[in-house]
Amino acid sequence: MYNLKGLIVLFFCYSFSFLNSQSSSLIISDISCEGNDHTSESVIFREISISVGDTIKTEDLTKIFELTKFQILSTGLFNNVTLNVKNYDTKSQKGEVLITVEENWYLYPVPIFELADRNFSVWWNEQNKSLSRVNYGFRLSHFNLTGNKDPLKIKVHFGYTRKYELKYVFPYLSRDKKWGVGGSIFYSENREIAYTTKANKTQFAQLEDERKLLSRFRIGPEIKFRSDEHNFHALRLEYHHNKVDPYVSEVLNPDYFLNGKTDLQFFFLEYDFNHDKRSYRHYPLGGYLYFINLKKEGFGIFNDYDNLSITAGVEKHIPISQKLILSSRNKVKTNLIRNEVAFANNTGLGWDSDIVSGYELYVMDGSDFIISMNAIKFLVFDSNMNTVKWLPKQFRKMNMTLFLRSNFDLAYVNERKYKEGNHLNNRWIYGYGPAVDIIFFNNFIFSFEYSLNDIGESGLFFHNTIAF
Structure with a gap:
């Protein structure tokens, strides 16, 4: 009888011990990074969903580490990311997470030799591979200037389009890494102009004296707010001033700016919101994205153009297996102000x-x-x-x-x-x-x-x- 009782107690103790071993977990006691020689550690921590104190079941560890890896890779700042557990204590189930990164090359001071057309196929098929439709010049791009994921872009274009552009964004201005600021200034001029669309093909014109037919200028600041790793807000205010040669409005297309205008000035206010839970934003392998964009063009003292538009959409990416992904991206846009719109806009x-x-x-x-x-x-x-x-x-x-x-x-x-x-x-x-x-x-x-x-x-x- 006593032997039977002993066997029953031993059986339950063994069963409890077995079940307990099956439900072992990792309690994160610390998270550290290595390999981020230029990038601030706080930029990496801002992207990930795991934090100190989290409890992760052993069977979920691979999946969560893989998701964290793609969250970090989505910054575009790293060529490779690995996550490992170190100093794990089996009794307390506490351990540290080590994130090892290999940084990308961030500085690209390169000469420019790029096509002026919408895409390579248009240049190759529609424009007969013409080298006159090539932009050349100099571009300096730094995608991580101070190590805070702050991109700087400087462009100087000659050739088909003369363009000068300066843009800088600092996404982590506040201590809590939620607020950021940026700004840009842009000027371009073209000797050839896309003045209308016929048979759904863009029509171009250029004068023999090669005078400037179109110039565009814009300048403005932007404010960014990121409440957590998935929600992004941006608000931009810009001043736009565009001009065309009288030949465009008198001969080519009176509706280029509407009613034969040669000059168009307006303030531009834009709001962007993204709720992004994609596993890898550059080439999504899972997750979803909701986005909405509101634009008001023309208000205040500069209102030559008056339009209000809304754009919204959703993406969904479903992993069918480890190698097979089903993706769908759906987007709608409408003008809420139903005025006539200039061809250029x-x-x-x-x-x-x-x-x-x-x-x-x-x-x-x-x-x-x-x-x-x-x-x-x-x-x-x-x-x-x-x-x-x-x-x-x-x-x-x-x-x-x-x-x-x-x-x-x-x-x-x-x-x-x-x-x-x-x-x-x-x-x-x-x-x-x-x-x-x-x-x-x-x-x-x-x-x-x-x-x-x-x-x-x-x-x-x-x-x-x-x-x-």
């Missing part, structure tokens, strides 16, 4: 990242639009490779990632005024096709897409992005 789709697959050679001007961009991405290759020893240490080890991607995009642009002869406006369009994405150093993204569209066209298109 009436941009819709075909610019920046708002491009439907297979329609890289077209623009769809419009006051309102909706676009849905969808993809299935498959990870083929992801590795850190050694390069050559004579390079700066930031380039001696290169991360390279390769994805296969399949796209399906859908969009609609509403245009009330400039619709004659532009057959892609006021109708649904779609495009699809396979693509290859190659990412170097976690920041340089090169995409090769073979796309088809609903009007029976197809082609190979190239895109590149620097994700700092």
Whole structure:
């Protein structure tokens, strides 16, 4: 009888001990960083969700460390990130987290040789690879000037577009790292002008005397507020002053600034909000993003242009497996003030990242639009490779990632005024096709897409992005 009781007690003690060992945890007693020779430790801590005192179950450790790694890589400041536990005490379950980073190269004083057109495909196919449509000059970019993730950009352009630009943002002005400030000044002038859109293709004009046809100037400050690692606010105030030669308003397009104007001045107020829970912002592998943008153009003493617009959208990225990701990005924009809009201010789709697959050679001007961009991405290759020893240490080890991607995009642009002869406006369009994405150093993204569209066209298109 006593032996039976002893066996029962021993069984329960063993079971309790087994269950307890299965539910072992890490209680974070300290978090430290190494390898951040230039970057402030506080910048890294600002990005991550884990903190001292957190309790993490052992079975969740790999997943949380992977998420933390991508949170840090999303800054664009590091080539590689690893997390390890050190000085772990099995009795108290307390341990320290060590974050090891390899910093990127931040300073790029490089000569400029870039295309003036919207993208490479437009220059190659529509402009006959003309070298006259190339900008050259000098650019100095520092993406982490004081180690506080504060980018400085200086540009001096000559060639097709003369451009001078200075921009600086300091995101961590306050002690709590929530408030930041910035400012920019910009001036450009063009001898050739995009004066109208016909058949959804931009039309250009240039005079034989090569005089300046367009000049643009803007200046203003911005305020940033980041309440936590996921919520971003920005408020920008700018003064804009744009001019065209009388030839533009009298001969080419009286509606370039509307009503034959040659001069346009207005104040510009913009508010941005992003709720960003994507695991890797440069090339999302999971999570979601909500964003909203409000713009008021024209108020106060400078109100030659009067418009109020709102843009909103959502992204969702669903990991089907470790290598397969389903992604969707949806965006809508509308003008709340329904006045006539000058041609120069009436941009819709075909610019920046708002491009439907297979329609890289077209623009769809419009006051309102909706676009849905969808993809299935498959990870083929992801590795850190050694390069050559004579390079700066930031380039001696290169991360390279390769994805296969399949796209399906859908969009609609509403245009009330400039619709004659532009057959892609006021109708649904779609495009699809396979693509290859190659990412170097976690920041340089090169995409090769073979796309088809609903009007029976197809082609190979190239895109590149620097994700700092």
